Amino acid sequence: MSVTSPLGFTAAGVECGLKDSGGRDFAVVVNNGPHYVAAAATTANRVYAAPVQWTREVVANRTLKAVALNSGGANACTGDAGYADTVATAHLVAAELGVIPADVAICSTGLIGELLDMDAIRAGVSSACSKLSDDGGEEAALAIMTTDTRPKQAVYSGDYSVGGMAKGAGMLAPQLATMLVVITTDAVLNEDEADAALKVAMGQTLDRIDSDGCMSTNDTVILLASGASGVHPSPEDFTEHLIEVAQSLGEQLIGDAEGASHDIAVNVHGASSQNAGLAVARAVSRSNLLKCAVFGDDPNWGRVLSSLGTVPESVAPFDAGSVDVAINGVTVCRNGGVGDPRELVDMSPRQVNIDIDLKAGAESVRVLTNDLTYGYVEENSAYSS
Amino acid sequence: MSVTSPLGFTAAGVECGLKDSGGRDFAVVVNNGPHYVAAAATTANRVYAAPVQWTREVVANRTLKAVALNSGGANACTGDAGYADTVATAHLVAAELGVIPADVAICSTGLIGELLDMDAIRAGVSSACSKLSDDGGEEAALAIMTTDTRPKQAVYSGDYSVGGMAKGAGMLAPQLATMLVVITTDAVLNEDEADAALKVAMGQTLDRIDSDGCMSTNDTVILLASGASGVHPSPEDFTEHLIEVAQSLGEQLIGDAEGASHDIAVNVHGASSQNAGLAVARAVSRSNLLKCAVFGDDPNWGRVLSSLGTVPESVAPFDAGSVDVAINGVTVCRNGGVGDPRELVDMSPRQVNIDIDLKAGAESVRVLTNDLTYGYVEENSAYSS
Incomplete structure (x- = not known):
């Protein structure tokens, strides 16, 4: 159910011929109110796609009534x-829904540097808007x-609900990790609450996954709040559940990363600050050599x-001669040198936990990544994407 | 002939049993004078190997009489x-050569986190020192x-000579690229000239190759000057020839990078400064997705x-909407958007040239890298190194 789990939302996903491989490639998510509060985060890449530019403009007033998303083309560098x-796509969707184009965000994903097939888009808009359902x-x-x-997909259900969907398997790195994400809620939120909650949740979840170190041109995360539950949670409560949903989506993204055979959690402990821990976790997460070894x-x-x-x-004060590293629970490196025998480590589970103790403070940070495999090379050499 | 091409140098390379795979694994290069000027650059990694620490200490007075190098073990994190x-290794070499240990630099390469087999090292020192020849x-x-x-190996021969040898195929990224390099010359140089020339040459050559974005714990580049030719070149002249030798070694390193099937030159033009161009070239050189595509x-x-x-x-001011990109001479991206058809690009040569025009200044920078292949994943997943 995902984005249609919270009250006030309808959605559809249809096939309109954008993807060479066939299959569904156009989606619309509609917020039917009574509130239309929205917040968004988009790629930090200086090269950003046309839909990112549009979405930034229309979300500036923190109101959205719909998001239209297509695969089969990034519409970047076009x-x-x-x-x-x-x-034009926003205008078409707005006309079908009886709203104004400025209430419609657009997200695209696929090959960079090619124009979209607008005949297909037109068919997709018409088909999706006719099939919207809860x-x-x-x-x-x-x-x-x-x-x-x-x-x-991920859902939190309580006295109000949060639902989310995400895509992303490569070009996954903050900030943001490369992804399209729509999260809906029927909680009553004002604009500031929505903005603040999204910022905090992103920082702790979707900004801390890194599949391949490659930042996309199209990253977009959108939060839509309908208020349809009539429940106005405290900011802390809502943020906690938003984090829960975003964390689940992030784990699912890493778990399905291109060609991956291991999910890797890089857990940094004893950091002097969150930023210090994050810098260390990111550096380790981006080591091709480590990812091949895993x-x-x-x-x-x-x-x-x-x-x-x-x-x-x-950036990260610590003494390299004091660092401990445990892999799947075995402290193979102690005080920067040889620890317990590496033969004791069981690497057979899909999940690999790398615990790094910097012994330089009290902060802990986790970044999720995955291994570097023949499959990743194959997917990214054999196909333009 | 490489490091023994210049007058005043002898060397040997022997097998002493450090490498599981067998083959030569211990080398000594000796400067027989009359001068013993030395300069060195070592890894910027905060985790550096024992031989790096030793070499930094002994080269501080800018005098060296010998360098001993081993493969089969990095002696890092030990x-x-x-x-x-x-x-102990430096003492053994010094005793064999009749010099003091502080005149002997040590370089090691191989697996991190294991102690060296010192019986093998002792055999290697003795054998290599008995086989030194010009x-x-x-x-x-x-x-x-x-x-x-x-x-x-690379050599410049004129009224004086410069000779070099290098190793490195993975964990190759500045600064430095991961490598052991010894460059010898029979030019007459004072300490300041040797230092300055090495710094300039490194910055333009060995610091501008990046195989896999992974910085080593053991990188060491050593320049030894014997003065045996009696020729005292101008600093400009010597630097030019040192660059020539270092550039050749750098190209050979990239050309033999683990599993690579394409050598890639990322040429950034129209940069506002060298630093700006370098940042752009490095970012492009480190894209796993691009390297898979190539x-x-x-x-x-x-x-x-x-x-x-x-x-x-x-870091690098430019307008993303003005950037041109040519691949092997075909301008596939013009002003940040679609350029000439990608079908026109001939990707069959091993050498791939990516020319990026930022249109933001007059500086040009080149960084060398290579593609990301099944072979890279295989070499770095199947073997501890």
């Missing part, structure tokens, strides 16, 4: 013609998939040390 | 015992190889744009 196509979330989640092998079931802690050593002392 | 082994450079170059498939012979310029867009504007 110049004025690409931007005109995004605007259990259309599942189909919408299917329609935004690219190299994803399965849809990603693919080969090799608890090669030297590659953990050599990557954390690249973080400048000004 | 604590006090590892450092004691490095010191045509031993080739054997020394063989003895420092790890996953390298061939030795790397492996698949796919001129996927969208992945060039999405990576250069990650460089902060404060």
Whole structure:
């Protein structure tokens, strides 16, 4: 059910011919109110797609009534013609829904540098808007998939609900990790509450996954609040449940990353600050050598040390000669040197936990990544995406 | 001939049993004078090996009479015992050569986190020192190889000579790229000239190759000047020839990078400064997605744009909507959007040239990298190194 679990939302996902591979490729999520509060986060890439530009503009007043999303084309690096196509799509959706174009956000994902097939888009808009239903979330989640092998959805249900869907399997790195995410809620939120909750939740979840170190041109995360439950939770309560849903989506993204055979949690402990811990966790998460070793079931802690050593002392103060590293619970590195025998480490589970103790403070940070495999190379060499 | 091409140098490379795979694994390069000027650059990694610590100490007075190098073990993350082994090795070499230990630099490469087999080292010192000859450079170059498939050597010969050898195939990224390099010259240089020339040459050559974004714990580049030619070149002249030799070694390192099937030159033009161009070139060189695309012979310029867009504007001012990208001479991206058809690009040569015009200034920068292949994943997952 995902995005249609909360009250006040309908959705649809249809096939309109954008994806060469066939399958659903166009989705619409509609907020039917009574409130239309929205917040969004988009890619930090200086090269950003036309739909990102449009979405930034229309979410500026913190109101949205619908989000239209397509796979089968990123509409990035497509110049004025690409931007005109995004605007036209918003106009088409607005006309079908009887709203104004400025209430419609657009998200696209797929190959960079090609114009969208607007005949297909027109067919998709018309078809999706005619099929909107309050259990259309599942189909919408299917329609935004690219190299994803399965849809990603998450729900929190209490006296109000939060529902989310996500796509993303490669070009996954903050900030943001490369993804399209729509999260809906029927909680009553004002604009500031929505903004603040999204910012906090993103920082702790979707900004802390890193599949391949590659930042996308199209990343978009949108939060829509309908207020239909009539429940006005405290900011802390809502943020907690938003984090829960966003964390689940983030884990699902990493769990389906291109070609991955291991999910890797890089847990940094004893950091002097969150930023210090994050810098260390990100450096370790981006080591191709470590990621290859994990693919080969090799608890090669030297590659953990050599990557954390690249973080400048000004960013993360710690003594390299004091660092402990445990892989799946075995402390293979103690005080920067040889620890327990690496033969004791069981690398067979899909989940691999790398625990790094910097012994420089009290902060802990977790970043999720995955291994580097033949499958990743194959998916990203054999297909333009 | 490499490091023994210049007058005043002898070398040897022998097998002493450090490498499981067998083959030469211990080398000594000796400067027989009359001068003993030395300069060195070592890894910027905060986690650095015992031999790096020792070499920094002994080169501080800018005098060296010998360098001993071993493959088959990095002696990194080995604590006090590892450092004691490095010191012991220097003492052994010094005793054989009749010099003091503080005149002997040590370099090691191989697996991180294991102590060296000191029985093997003792045998290696004794054997290598007994076989020193003025045509031993080739054997020394063989003895420092790890996953390298061939030795790397380069020579400049004029009224004075410069000779170099290098190893490095993975964990290759500045600063430095991961490598052991010894460069010899019979030019007459004072200490300041040697230092300055090495700094300039490194910055333009060995610091501008990036195989896999992974910085090593053991990088060491050493310049030894014997003065035996009696020729005192101008600093400009010497630096030019040092650059020539270092550039050749850098190209050979990238050309033999683990599993690579394409050498990639990322040429950034129109940068506002060298630093700006370098930041852009490095960001593009580190995109796993682009490197996979090149492996698949796919001129996927969208992945060039999405990576250069990650460089902060404060570091590299340019307008993303003005950037041109040519791949092997075909301008596939013009003004940030679609350019000439990607079908026109011939990706069959091993060498791939990516020319990026930022149109933001007059500076040009080149960084060398390679593609990301099944072979890279295999070499780095199947073997601890």
